[in-house]
Amino acid sequence: MDIRDKVVLITGASAGIGLATVRRFATAGAKFALVARSADVLKHLAEELQSQGSDAIALPADVSDPQQVRGAIEETVRHFGRLDVIINNVGQAAVGTIADLSPDDFRKIIDLNVFGPIAAMQAVIPIMQKQGGGLIINISSVVSKMSIPGLGAYAATKAALNMISDTARSELVSENIRVITVYPRSTATDFGKNALGTPRVSQQRREGSPMVDTPEFVAEKILFAALHEPDEQYMDS
Template sequence: MRIKNSVVVITGAASGIGRATALRFARRRTNLVLASRRVEALETLVAECTALGSRAIAVPTDTSEYDAVQELASRAVEEFGRIDVWVNNAAVSFFSPFLEVPLRDFERVIDVNVMGYVYGARAALERMQDQGSGVLVNVASIVGEIPQPYTSAYSMSKAAVRALGVSLRSELKLDRKKHIHVCTVLPPTIDTPFFNHAANYTGRRAVAMPPVYSADRVAKAILDVVEVPTREVAVGRIGRSMVRQHRLMPARLEKVMAVQVENSHLSKKEPAEDSTGNLYGPSLDPANAAVTGGWSGKRRTAQRMVLGTALVGAGAVVFGDKLKGALPVVAGAAGTVGQAVKAASKGS
């Protein structure tokens, strides 16, 4: 679809992927409706987007509340007359062993990450049905394909977001709504403040697990699927390789993921006190109202290339062995992936 002058709603816009996406759209002279719980962060973002040539408004919104999301959609239509693009992006998480996380926190992640997307999809698609066109973009995650330890609710929620996308696309096809599209974007680890304000009950500080990509890489992917609607897109070479490998050898990739999370997603040097993070209220740290989280997403190209080469190589071996039935070599391929993960994790 045509980007310039379109009306774009973005949830979770105050920081990270949402903020990067807003700035990308602003450079294309769109009309932006920016939603988040952080009022001051939204106001500064509106100023940045306006300076780039966009028209933008801020609508403070808690996406776990249905009425608030409906009000967000109504404000977009009142201000700009329509909704061309809706980006469901707001999400929260915790790091905790499954048996130790408070159930209240587990439910909160599901409320925001699943029901928040449901509310957003309802609000967007209702308006898009009336106008006959539009693009709904759901930001999921690679962990929706390969779940992680210690993030059970987040992994569940992102798998649910992928399922929601498939179901909605099927209904639109049956209803012959050719000009309404639902696209799902799967980012890998992204350099955002997300890890700084997640709830945590592990006793260890959560850090960005390599390989780390920039938030702008995801923002570009979102613009790409809006311009040329695509059912589902994994961001980055590593992300795409991991999805392919998991479908070829799920047990091996799940083991690699578990080991990598244990070794490089939770610090072995820096402790962390139990905290609910930003589950029930926005972070008050001004540093967390930014695109980046200080994880050097643009400077880890070498690590990405090492891991990517191993994953692609493992995939070629696995594919060939599936044809030959040579299972011992498959194990060797998985070992190659594991070695690359370990190498990429050093120094992070």
């Protein structure tokens, strides 16, 4: 898809991979609906983009709440008249071995990492059907293809998102709605610091990471995926 003048909604837009993706897509000429919980940060980011000539609106929302997700998507369409690309980027980890993982933490990340994207997809699919197509990009993780001690819960949520993406891709292909799954590796953000669960496990994981990408590197891959529309986008391809 040619991104110039396309309306792009990004969740988790206030920091990390989401923020880097906003800035990279801005260079490609996108218009933005910025979604995150940090209202002040989003407001300043929207103002920054507007000062640079990009049309952007700030839509503070908790993506784990389906009603807030639907509200953000509806407001995007009211403002721009359409929604061409949605990037389900926001996510959180819960660390801990299977023996000591908190069920409450697991439920929280399921709500955010799985039901959040599902709510967004269910809200945006009818819109894209009416406008003749669109692009859904779900940000997964390479750990969903691995078995890493302490990250089983997080990997499980991303594995669930993978299957949702694969199934939706098949279901929507005839309606020109394309679904892409992106698989970041370990990335230099505050993601690990914000993980729920046992800090000791999280710290061991960060220290043992063989490769750490920059958010800008991942954002470049996300833009490449939007432009070329592979079914899956890995960081080494």
